Amino acid sequence: MATVTPDPQDTAHASDEHASGGGHAHPTDWLYVKVAIALAVLTAFEVFTYFESLHGWGDTALIIMLVLMMLVKFFLVVAFFMHLKFDAPIFWRLFMFGVVLAMAVYMLMLTAFRFW
Amino acid sequence: MADTMAAEAATHSAPREEHRTSTGISNEKLAMWVFLGSECLLFGGLISTYMFNKGRIGPGDIGPADVFDIPFTSVSSFVLLMSSLTMVFAVSSIVRGDLRGNRIWLATTAALGATFVAGQVYEFTAFYSEGLGFTTNLFGSSFYALTGFHGAHVTIGIIMLMSLFVMSLRGNLGPERAEKVEIIGLYWHFVDIVWIVIFTIVYLFPQ
Numbered sequence: 509m510a511t512v513t514p515d516p517q518d519t520a521h522a523s524d525e526h527a528s529g530g531g532h533a534h535p536t537d538w539l540y541v542k543v544a545i546a547l548a549v550l551t552a553f554e555v556f557t558y559f560e561s562l563h564g565w566g567d568t569a570l571i572i573m574l575v576l577m578m579l580v581k582f583f584l585v586v587a588f589f590m591h592l593k594f595d596a597p598i599f600w601r602l603f604m605f606g607v608v609l610a611m612a613v614y615m616l617m618l619t620a621f622r623f624w
Numbered sequence: 625m626a627d628t629m630a631a632e633a634a635t636h637s638a639p640r641e642e643h644r645t646s647t648g649i650s651n652e653k654l655a656m657w658v659f660l661g662s663e664c665l666l667f668g669g670l671i672s673t674y675m676f677n678k679g680r681i682g683p684g685d686i687g688p689a690d691v692f693d694i695p696f697t698s699v700s701s702f703v704l705l706m707s708s709l710t711m712v713f714a715v716s717s718i719v720r721g722d723l724r725g726n727r728i729w730l731a732t733t734a735a736l737g738a739t740f741v742a743g744q745v746y747e748f749t750a751f752y753s754e755g756l757g758f759t760t761n762l763f764g765s766s767f768y769a770l771t772g773f774h775g776a777h778v779t780i781g782i783i784m785l786m787s788l789f790v791m792s793l794r795g796n797l798g799p800e801r802a803e804k805v806e807i808i809g810l811y812w813h814f815v816d817i818v819w820i821v822i823f824t825i826v827y828l829f830p831q
Binding site for chain 2: 537540541544551557558559567571575578581586588590602603606609610611614621
């Protein structure tokens with residue numbers, strides 16, 4: 509069973525373990541709202557960066573910034589909305605195995621086709 | 625004897641929602657995570673194919689910079705992101721036993737998903753009218769394949785959400801079945817994170 513970060517403000521339902529397989533605590537709705545606000549702000553900043561690139565930003569700098577923001581959004585959803593931060597570690601390992609395998613296979617494929 | 629058999633039959637037919645497990649964690653949830661891990665390979669293939677093909681267009685041929693409408697797609701992305709928020713509200717409301725709240729959030733999530741799909745249909749129609757068909761060039765084929773597969777996943781998610789909604793209306797979805805909502809929520813969040821990747825790589829990366 510996964511443990512919950514002992515933040516009393518954000519884990520009001522720590523006792524709501526509904527036996528969901530390695531039952532876990534559900535954070536409060538307010539924490540979800542905070543994550544959603546962060547996602548919205550990051551999306552707005554992504555779009556801003558896109559338009560700002562028209563004014564002479566280098567492609568490499570733009571791509572690095574976009575990838576970083578994409579990764580933060582990705583992990584915010586996975587950790588909080590999909591509960592992986594609070595859930596059994598096996599779920600995290602299974603999912604990340606798929607992510608890393610996919611990235612490895614297709615990076616290799618793109619390299620083989622001299623994409624870079 | 626007959627009474628005993630009847631009592632046994634009643635016990636077996638009584639609604640129970642025990643979590644089947646041979647590992648200490650729910651089999652259904654484990655299966656969903658394995659499925660989502662395998663889906664990464666499907667979308668990884670489609671995304672890398674798009675990356676490989678997007679620049680393979682002839683001179684004067686229609687390309688990404690000619691058709692993409694970033695403000696419109698940004699709004700669609702925002703709608704899908706917010707549907708993830710309403711989905712977690714659906715899960716937390718059923719865990720609390722708030723069935724009415726659960727129905728409201730399920731319906732809201734489905735409506736936001738439908739808005740996203742409607743936006744995608746509009747976008748496809750606009751691109752087609754600008755001359756980009758599925759077989760126009762490699763960019764068109766890989767773009768429609770990638771975003772079309774994602775749209776199909778969102779549509780399947782909407783169907784599952786509406787099924788939960790109907791189950792709830794019929795009184796078949798109580799707090800004892802909260803894990804069902806959570807598992808469908810996992811699928812919904814997965815289509816959201818796939819879109820996070822697609823939006824960045826397909827739409828925002830320099831063309």
